[in-house]
Amino acid sequence: MISDLIHALFYVLLARDRPTAIHCRNVSKYAMTIGSVLGLDSKDMKELYVAALLHDCGKVGLPDKLLKTSRKYTRWEKQMVQQHVVIGKNLLMSLGFSKEIIYSVYYHHERYDGMGYTEGLKGEKIPLFSRIIAIADTFDALISKRPYRNPLSIQQALNILKEAKGQFDPKLLDCFLKYMDKSYVDIKEDI
């Protein structure tokens, strides 16, 4: 039943905001890469996959004028958009998803240095899956086209991640960078 819900939520997101759904699918792929380098067991891999695939599902609750704009957000709009983690948490909670998945989604915009939102959690107080999703999320955002810039190359994106160490869990980032440095040439064609 939960697997039906996962697909239903994903398709609602796809219908509502296709670029976000595609981003979620990509993030799940990169998150799984980190999970497998870490050697997570199959139960954890499945929860990580679901949390990553649905990490932005709360965006279904945002108005079109915020979802589909290409201009920069005002401060107030930015705060509204940040509510997608709360909407996502409430949505997943009401559908009976596990705590692990709910809180991995809720905390995916926290930063390792404590400068993220919504709670400003720091370091390992942030759930492991949220720390993984944060890296995968940023990487996919960098290599994707945005209204205000062209996609970066994989190497450029990896260089930016390397420079942003305080933002991410350094051990997880290291895993991702090492893996991608070895195999990044094959990734882009796969997306």
Ligand SMILES: [Fe+2]
């Ligand atoms: Fe997000």
